[in-house]
Amino acid sequence: MAAQRRIDLVLDSVKRLLRIGATANLLNLLQKQHPADLAQILGELADKDREVAFSLLADRNGRLAMETISELGPEKGAALLATRSAEEIAKLAQEIESDDAAALIDYLPEDLSAAVLDLMRPRESGVVENLLEYDEQTAGRIMNPSVFALNEDMTVGEAITEIQNNRDVEMVFYLYVVDDRKHLVGVVSLRRLLLVSPETPLKRIMTADLISARVDMDQEEVARQVAAYNLLAIPVVDEENKLVGIITVDDVIDVIKDEATEDIYRLAGVAGDDRAFTPATESFRKRLPWLGINLMTAFLATIVVAIFEPTIDQLAAVAIFMPVVAGMGGNAGTQTLTVIVRGIALGELTWSNSRKALMKEAAVGLGNGVVLGIIAALVAWVWRGNMTLGLVLGAAMIINMFVAATAGTLVPLGLRAANVDPALASSVFITTLTDIAGFFAYLGLATIFIQRLAGL
Amino acid sequence: MAAQRRIDLVLDSVKRLLRIGATANLLNLLQKQHPADLAQILGELADKDREVAFSLLADRNGRLAMETISELGPEKGAALLATRSAEEIAKLAQEIESDDAAALIDYLPEDLSAAVLDLMRPRESGVVENLLEYDEQTAGRIMNPSVFALNEDMTVGEAITEIQNNRDVEMVFYLYVVDDRKHLVGVVSLRRLLLVSPETPLKRIMTADLISARVDMDQEEVARQVAAYNLLAIPVVDEENKLVGIITVDDVIDVIKDEATEDIYRLAGVAGDDRAFTPATESFRKRLPWLGINLMTAFLATIVVAIFEPTIDQLAAVAIFMPVVAGMGGNAGTQTLTVIVRGIALGELTWSNSRKALMKEAAVGLGNGVVLGIIAALVAWVWRGNMTLGLVLGAAMIINMFVAATAGTLVPLGLRAANVDPALASSVFITTLTDIAGFFAYLGLATIFIQRLAGL
Numbered sequence: 001m002a003a004q005r006r007i008d009l010v011l012d013s014v015k016r017l018l019r020i021g022a023t024a025n026l027l028n029l030l031q032k033q034h035p036a037d038l039a040q041i042l043g044e045l046a047d048k049d050r051e052v053a054f055s056l057l058a059d060r061n062g063r064l065a066m067e068t069i070s071e072l073g074p075e076k077g078a079a080l081l082a083t084r085s086a087e088e089i090a091k092l093a094q095e096i097e098s099d100d101a102a103a104l105i106d107y108l109p110e111d112l113s114a115a116v117l118d119l120m121r122p123r124e125s126g127v128v129e130n131l132l133e134y135d136e137q138t139a140g141r142i143m144n145p146s147v148f149a150l151n152e153d154m155t156v157g158e159a160i161t162e163i164q165n166n167r168d169v170e171m172v173f174y175l176y177v178v179d180d181r182k183h184l185v186g187v188v189s190l191r192r193l194l195l196v197s198p199e200t201p202l203k204r205i206m207t208a209d210l211i212s213a214r215v216d217m218d219q220e221e222v223a224r225q226v227a228a229y230n231l232l233a234i235p236v237v238d239e240e241n242k243l244v245g246i247i248t249v250d251d252v253i254d255v256i257k258d259e260a261t262e263d264i265y266r267l268a269g270v271a272g273d274d275r276a277f278t279p280a281t282e283s284f285r286k287r288l289p290w291l292g293i294n295l296m297t298a299f300l301a302t303i304v305v306a307i308f309e310p311t312i313d314q315l316a317a318v319a320i321f322m323p324v325v326a327g328m329g330g331n332a333g334t335q336t337l338t339v340i341v342r343g344i345a346l347g348e349l350t351w352s353n354s355r356k357a358l359m360k361e362a363a364v365g366l367g368n369g370v371v372l373g374i375i376a377a378l379v380a381w382v383w384r385g386n387m388t389l390g391l392v393l394g395a396a397m398i399i400n401m402f403v404a405a406t407a408g409t410l411v412p413l414g415l416r417a418a419n420v421d422p423a424l425a426s427s428v429f430i431t432t433l434t435d436i437a438g439f440f441a442y443l444g445l446a447t448i449f450i451q452r453l454a455g456l
Numbered sequence: 457m458a459a460q461r462r463i464d465l466v467l468d469s470v471k472r473l474l475r476i477g478a479t480a481n482l483l484n485l486l487q488k489q490h491p492a493d494l495a496q497i498l499g500e501l502a503d504k505d506r507e508v509a510f511s512l513l514a515d516r517n518g519r520l521a522m523e524t525i526s527e528l529g530p531e532k533g534a535a536l537l538a539t540r541s542a543e544e545i546a547k548l549a550q551e552i553e554s555d556d557a558a559a560l561i562d563y564l565p566e567d568l569s570a571a572v573l574d575l576m577r578p579r580e581s582g583v584v585e586n587l588l589e590y591d592e593q594t595a596g597r598i599m600n601p602s603v604f605a606l607n608e609d610m611t612v613g614e615a616i617t618e619i620q621n622n623r624d625v626e627m628v629f630y631l632y633v634v635d636d637r638k639h640l641v642g643v644v645s646l647r648r649l650l651l652v653s654p655e656t657p658l659k660r661i662m663t664a665d666l667i668s669a670r671v672d673m674d675q676e677e678v679a680r681q682v683a684a685y686n687l688l689a690i691p692v693v694d695e696e697n698k699l700v701g702i703i704t705v706d707d708v709i710d711v712i713k714d715e716a717t718e719d720i721y722r723l724a725g726v727a728g729d730d731r732a733f734t735p736a737t738e739s740f741r742k743r744l745p746w747l748g749i750n751l752m753t754a755f756l757a758t759i760v761v762a763i764f765e766p767t768i769d770q771l772a773a774v775a776i777f778m779p780v781v782a783g784m785g786g787n788a789g790t791q792t793l794t795v796i797v798r799g800i801a802l803g804e805l806t807w808s809n810s811r812k813a814l815m816k817e818a819a820v821g822l823g824n825g826v827v828l829g830i831i832a833a834l835v836a837w838v839w840r841g842n843m844t845l846g847l848v849l850g851a852a853m854i855i856n857m858f859v860a861a862t863a864g865t866l867v868p869l870g871l872r873a874a875n876v877d878p879a880l881a882s883s884v885f886i887t888t889l890t891d892i893a894g895f896f897a898y899l900g901l902a903t904i905f906i907q908r909l910a911g912l
Binding site: 011034036037040043044071160163164167173190191194195226227228229230232249250252253254256257260261263264265267268269270274275276277279280283284287288290291292294295298299301302305306309310312313316317319320321322323324326327328331332334335337338339340342343346347348349350352353356357360363364367368371372375376379431435439 | 464467490492493496499500527616619620623629646647650651682683684685686688705706708709710712713716717719720721723724725726730731732733735736739740743744746747748750751754755757758761762765766768769772773775776777778779780782783784787788790791793794795796798799802803804805806808809812813816819820823824827828831832835887891895
């Protein structure tokens with residue numbers, strides 16, 4: 001909280017200095033901030049102010065400016081960069097790690113990104129271009145290709161000298177060991193080097209049994225490995241087991257957050273990059289298709305109601321409780337769906353135990369259906385003075401909540417078996433199904449017992 | 457994927473060895489696994505098998521058994537431990553870090569946990585009891601109190617000797633520096649020690665401006681700090697700035713995952729500890745209250761419909777499109793709600809920019825309402841041959857989707873202002889509101905234009 005208060009204070013000062021145009025003071029204040037804090041501050045400024053502050057910083061302190069927009073995320077960062085010339089961007093891009101540069105350049109307009117890659121120093125742009133060749137959301141795309149490695153024939157003393165000669169390589173805590181042909185053969189911690197004599201060969205103290213990620217491994221799987229084995233970093237190897245990069249735990253945290261957002265979003269039918277401050281026209285365009293699908297499925301439910309129109313025509317009171325049956329099925333289905341989708345995402349649910357999950361959810365759905373169906377039946381009976389109406393409503397709710405729980409388990413498991421993200425399309429399936437099953441059960445039972453409902 | 461296949465193979469072997477009772481072979485196989493893999497394997501066994509495998513391991517390799525159940529999570533872990541005597545548990549608990557032990561003991565039945573604390577060696581149980589005194593979900597509760605610290609008056613050479621003398625302290629990559637009274641005064645990386653001569657005083661090379669967490673800081677805030685500043689660990693201090701513990705990034709990853717699950721769950725009205733394999737009776741009990749609230753709100757919507765019963769009585773066809781209006785409002789509201797709740801959780805949405813978010817969501821809701829309202833109006837007109845019906849349906853949808861977007865923004869922001877988790881109660885508010893507003897707009901307009909709808 002204290003940190004947040006400090007940032008709010010700085011934000012106020014930044015706004016004031018921008019208003020009075022005190023650029024020297026502003027620059028001075030900005031340069032004292034951590035890139036992560038600066039990113040938050042820039043994020044809260046109005047669009048025009050953000051551009052002014054970023055320009056000022058980019059001209060005077062390119063490294064800090066670039067570290068800041070890396071923290072802002074590639075999409076927003078690229079938007080800030082896009083107003084500058086290709087020459088300036090190429091120069092600025094060299095201030096940061098090539099994986100961060102690649103992510104930013106990937107979000108620039110196409111002709112601009114091509115021009116920037118042309119202008120960057122050949123070695124640098126080669127590295128960035130290589131990264132952009134890996135598929136999105138793979139280890140190759142998010143790795144940092146500049147990884148510090150030691151040769152297996154070195155002694156501990158030589159290794160320490162090597163570390164001393166490479167002062168500018170970032171964050172060395174795991175030292176990866178490679179053979180003459182760059183194949184990854186082991187790992188040793190920096191601390192371990194301090195505990196043995198300088199003549200010890202690295203081979204003798206390294207751990208040969210280490211966990212690595214292939215360049216084409218899905219980033220979600222990479223995150224799972226790092227989290228499961230409590231790693232600070234994971235080495236990335238190509239198909240021949242040659243060391244090509246490293247993914248550190250801070251990048252893994254970003255992946256975990258993004259994947260969680262993706263799951264939350266998909267359950268609600270929102271695109272992953274549709275955030276609170278995505279322009280309205282873009283959000284509109286992104287949400288329309290899913291709502292369109294929902295409109296089609298809503299009309300499907302409507303057809304079921306239309307089948308029973310004569311019943312409603314005879315007894316308008318029947319229509320009153322339609323929303324209760326459909327709504328409760330939808331809610332129960334969403335609960336089950338959420339537990340199952342998250343269970344799959346966290347790796348708790350596999351094929352071998354899915355039967356057990358199904359039995360459990362069916363039992364829970366039935367249990368809740370019976371309890372709430374009885375309550376609803378009593379309310380309807382007392383309110384409208386007709387016991388049959390209560391029984392029809394209660395029975396329909398029990399049927400629908402059982403259907404909801406079963407479908408809420410089977411639909412995500414089925415999608416996963418078909419290699420579709422279970423979160424992606426489940427909720428629209430479930431609500432459509434519970435609407436249709438609910439209306440069918442409720443209006444169907446009402447039609448059967450129409451004689452006993454007469455006089456409502 | 458390869459790792460998953462390997463685990464599946466081991467799981468099959470474990471099941472086979474359990475079936476034929478080959479305990480020696482089984483123990484041998486289990487001991488070759490990483491605790492994280494073992495946790496997954498145990499998690500997928502039937503309850504009885506899991507207990508057998510865990511007992512076997514606990515008797516022969518207490519440390520591995522305890523590391524495994526730490527990975528399983530405190531709730532499941534405590535369930536496995538609870539079948540053993542207090543003496544055995546006290547002995548086993550000393551095999552793991554005291555923060556992990558505290559989490560496990562906290563989940564044991566109350567009399568058992570008291571007995572265990574009594575039996576643990578005084579020093580150990582004191583540490584565990586101290587941890588249990590901090591509030592849940594605070595830095596104090598999740599920190600590891602055994603933190604390696606160096607005195608500020610040491611030289612680099614003395615520091616290295618100190619590290620060599622403390623071989624069993626875990627994961628030292630940041631070396632925290634304290635004064636004589638244990639106040640945290642700086643930090644130095646292990647690597648930095650290698651780059652300077654042994655006579656250098658620590659004071660000269662340490663970073664004095666470091667980020668720390670107070671014991672009472674919320675764990676979510678701790679996670680945000682570690683993620684924002686890309687830290688591998690964060691030191692924990694008491695109110696006098698004395699160093700009392702350390703939280704490493706692997707614990708932060710668990711917090712981030714738990715908080716994401718909590719958000720996903722709360723949006724769907726599911727309790728945080730209701731997982732795929734929580735016993736059915738427990739899940740039933742946990743989901744019933746939320747469904748009960750939903751039932752009450754569903755009856756609220758029913759009252760609105762009942763007000764317009766005479767209209768439905770005159771024209772049953774009007775009832776057919778009720779689900780479309782309510783459903784589309786609910787879907788649009790859920791989309792907005794999800795974006796806003798996640799925006800708050802990720803720290804993108806603050807008070808100062810909430811007006812901007814509201815204007816945007818209102819525009820998106822109106823835009824989607826107009827497009828989909830026109831489509832629905834055309835479908836209804838063509839299907840039932842009555843233009844007024846189409847206009848009433850379309851207008852009601854536009855009104856309801858605008859209400860949904862506005863409420864989807866204001867309700868979570870309002871809950872947050874009242875210091876309630878925005879994810880907690882938002883969805884039930886939103887769906888109730890969109891049901892009521894939808895039925896009111898649709899049936900109200902139908903009642904006004906009842907003359908023009910006649911003959912449907």
